[in-house]
Amino acid sequence: MSADTLLILGIETSCDETAAAVVARDSDGRGRILADVVFSQLDLHAAFGGVVPEIAARSHLTVIDQLIAEALARSQVRLADIDGIAVTSGPGLIGGLMVGLMTAKALAMATSKPMLAINHLEGHALTARLTDAVAFPYLLLLVSGGHTQLILVKGVGDYERWGTTIDDALGEAFDKTAKLLGLPYPGGPAVEAAAKAGDPQRFRLPIPLRGTPTPDFSFSGLKTALRQAAEREAPLSEATIADLCAGFQLAVTKSLADRVQIALRAFAYRFGTGAHPALVVAGGVAANQAIRATLLELAGTHGFRFIAPPLALCTDNAAMIAWAGAERMAAGFPADALDVAPRARWPLDADAKAVIGFGRRGAKA
Structure with missing residues (x-):
C-alpha cells in the first residue's frame, strides 16, 4: 500500500444481511475490495415471507464482531492500519442500524479513527465508481426491496432524485407477488425462475404509469x-x-423501460451524450436478467453505456459502504461525531419533495 492509499473498514446492518468489508482507494481514484464478508439471514426470515425486524437485529448483534474480525483477517490489514470506519446509518430497520452504528462508534472511540455515517443509498449510488471507474455525472436506477428511484449522480454527496415510487418498491412488489402465488421468499428470484416457463402474453397486465x-x-x-x-x-x-x-x-420490465427513457432524454438534454454517459443500475432487483437485458438495449438506443455492478455488489454489502466512506474522505468531507443517530428514513436528495402516496411520514428515502 502506498502512503496516500485510503483503507476503510465498512459495516452494513440496515436490513437482513450483516456485512463487513475492507476497501482501498488509491489517490488516482481507483478502488480495490480487499475483503467483503456477508452473512445472510435468509433462512431466519423465510418462514415469515419477509424480514422480521427484531429477528434481524438480534442476528446482527450475534455475528457482527466475528464478521469484522474475518474481514480484517482476509484483507491482511490490522485495525490500527485502517484510516476510517464507514457504517450504514440509514435508511433501514432501526434495530439493525443501531447494532452497526454502535459497533462502529465503539471501534472509532477505541482506536481514535474517524467514523463516517453513510447513507445506504449513497453506497449503491457510488458502487459503479468502485467497479467501473464511472465519471460524474451519471444516471442511477436503484431498484431494491426498499427503494425504486431514478437519481442523477452529480458528485460525491451531490444527488438529484428525478423519480421515485409512489407506493411499493419493486423488490417489495416481487416479494408480495411471490407470496400471493405460493412461491418462496425472496420473491424476486422465485418469480423470475417461474416466469422462464410461462407465457407472458396469456395475462395482459397493466403497465403502471406508462x-x-x-x-x-x-x-x-x-x-x-x-x-x-x-x-x-x-x-x-x-x-x-x-x-x-x-x-x-x-409488465414490470415495460414500466421500467418507459420510466427510464424519460430520464435518459432529460439527461441527454441537460448534458448531451457525446461522452457516452452511463446508465447505472443497482439494487437487488438488478439481478433480474430480463430487466437487465431490456435496460441494456434501452441504454444503447439512447447513446448511453449500461453499467451493472457484479450481482454480489448489487445486493446489500459492506464494500459499497466502505467505498462511499473512502470517496467522502477523499473529497474532504469531515468525519461524523460519535453522537450521530441512526435514521430509518434518510432521503439521498434532501431537497426532493414527497410525491403523492408516501403518507403522513413522508418519503422513506
Missing part, C-alpha cells in the same frame, strides 16, 4: 390486477402460476 411525464413508479395497481387474475383462475396450476409470473415480469 406515458406519464414524470419518471415516477407505481406497482400497487399491477399487484391488484395480478391478484384479480389469480382469483379468476383459482385453483392455480403450475402452468398458470408460471404464466402469471411471466406476465408480471413483462
